[in-house]
Amino acid sequence: MMLKKILILVAVLPVLALLAYALTLDPRSIPSPLVGRQAGEFTLSLFDGGRFTLAEQRGKVVVINVWSSWCIPACYNEAPALEAAWQRYHSRGVVLVGVNYQDRDAAAREFLARFRHTFPNGPDTGSKIAIEYGVRGVPETFFIDRDGRIAYRHVGEISLPILVQHIEQLLHESGGTS
Amino acid sequence: MRGCGEPRQRGKGAVLRGWLWALPVTGLVVVCFVPLALGATTPDLEAQVREIASQLRCPVCQGLSVGDSPSELANEMRTLIREQLQQGKTSAEVLDYFAQRYGEWILLAPPKRGFNLVIWVLPFVLLPIGAAAVYVGARRWVRRSAASESPPQRLDSPYAERLQRELDSYR
Numbered sequence: 414m415m416l417k418k419i420l421i422l423v424a425v426l427p428v429l430a431l432l433a434y435a436l437t438l439d440p441r442s443i444p445s446p447l448v449g450r451q452a453g454e455f456t457l458s459l460f461d462g463g464r465f466t467l468a469e470q471r472g473k474v475v476v477i478n479v480w481s482s483w484c485i486p487a488c489y490n491e492a493p494a495l496e497a498a499w500q501r502y503h504s505r506g507v508v509l510v511g512v513n514y515q516d517r518d519a520a521a522r523e524f525l526a527r528f529r530h531t532f533p534n535g536p537d538t539g540s541k542i543a544i545e546y547g548v549r550g551v552p553e554t555f556f557i558d559r560d561g562r563i564a565y566r567h568v569g570e571i572s573l574p575i576l577v578q579h580i581e582q583l584l585h586e587s588g589g590t591s
Numbered sequence: 592m593r594g595c596g597e598p599r600q601r602g603k604g605a606v607l608r609g610w611l612w613a614l615p616v617t618g619l620v621v622v623c624f625v626p627l628a629l630g631a632t633t634p635d636l637e638a639q640v641r642e643i644a645s646q647l648r649c650p651v652c653q654g655l656s657v658g659d660s661p662s663e664l665a666n667e668m669r670t671l672i673r674e675q676l677q678q679g680k681t682s683a684e685v686l687d688y689f690a691q692r693y694g695e696w697i698l699l700a701p702p703k704r705g706f707n708l709v710i711w712v713l714p715f716v717l718l719p720i721g722a723a724a725v726y727v728g729a730r731r732w733v734r735r736s737a738a739s740e741s742p743p744q745r746l747d748s749p750y751a752e753r754l755q756r757e758l759d760s761y762r
Binding site: 443444445446447453515539540541543544545546547548549550 | 650651663664667668670671689690691692693694696
């Protein structure tokens with residue numbers, strides 16, 4: 414009788430453990446297959462009327478931040494760090510671009526004005542860029558090296574130290590002059 | 592008398608009758624090509640979009656397919672599926688497009704290769720084992736209940752005599 418109980422436990426416990434482990438996993442933290450691959454090309458119509466084309470940035474380190482004004486508090490918390498990184502690095506050939514995901518135009522513009530963002534920002538019409546980059550939620554930040562490959566993907570709120578760490582690493586890779 | 596090579600002189604009615612064949616042809620062209628030109632979709636295409644969308648996990652939902660999700664992203668993904676099918680891509684190519692960007696995680700049914708095969712094979716292995724366990728368990732249970740249905744034991748004689756006396760007193 415005791416043996417039977419042990420056998421049942423041996424059969425059931427691994428299944429329960431597997432289910433419990435699966436519940437702790439965050440789908441957003443699943444590694445992106447895009448890291449290491451060539452970044453998908455896109456052109457973004459900017460809020461200021463300009464245009465941003467990724468293909469034109471070849472040879473530069475590019476940081477793509479996907480955000481929304483309804484993403485509270487993560488997008489609000491990281492907003493000052495992004496502007497600080499832009500101020501610190503744009504003279505060193507680093508490009509930062511904001512991709513506004515599933516947002517209302519007025520709310521997005523209000524967000525940009527509130528945080529005095531001066532780097533290029535534009536709405537992702539039809540979520541085409543988000544799908545191209547396999548975005549699973551906001552915020553997400555992609556770091557693209559000088560050769561146009563996705564080097565890192567950061568899920569969730571990003572801080573200035575993490576931005577600096579990845580940008581510095583990419584600036585010093587592939588024969589960076591900065 | 593007109594020669595065979597001469598054009599025939601026809602009245603207005605005859606000319607109209609001559610062009611009547613064009614009506615159904617024009618109708619067919621309008622029905623078939625105008626909706627396509629206007630970007631409308633055919634029922635077949637929509638069924639194919641639904642079929643593919645039902646195989647993709649909605650990235651911003653909990654346990655919903657792209658086909659079932661009312662989210663904006665799922666809607667955009669369905670539009671993208673439709674566009675890709677209209678460009679001539681096959682279902683497999685469309686599914687691969689999403690798997691390339693989101694990983695195999697996006698596919699609700701894992702591909703039948705590598706370690707994933709365990710998931711596909713295991714149910715067929717476990718099913719007969721489970722069925723055998725249920726059969727053995729049920730047989731044991733039936734035997735046990737049959738054994739417990741033995742004839743009632745005779746009461747000890749003093750009680751039996753007393754019971755009999757009391758029953759007799761009521762008669």
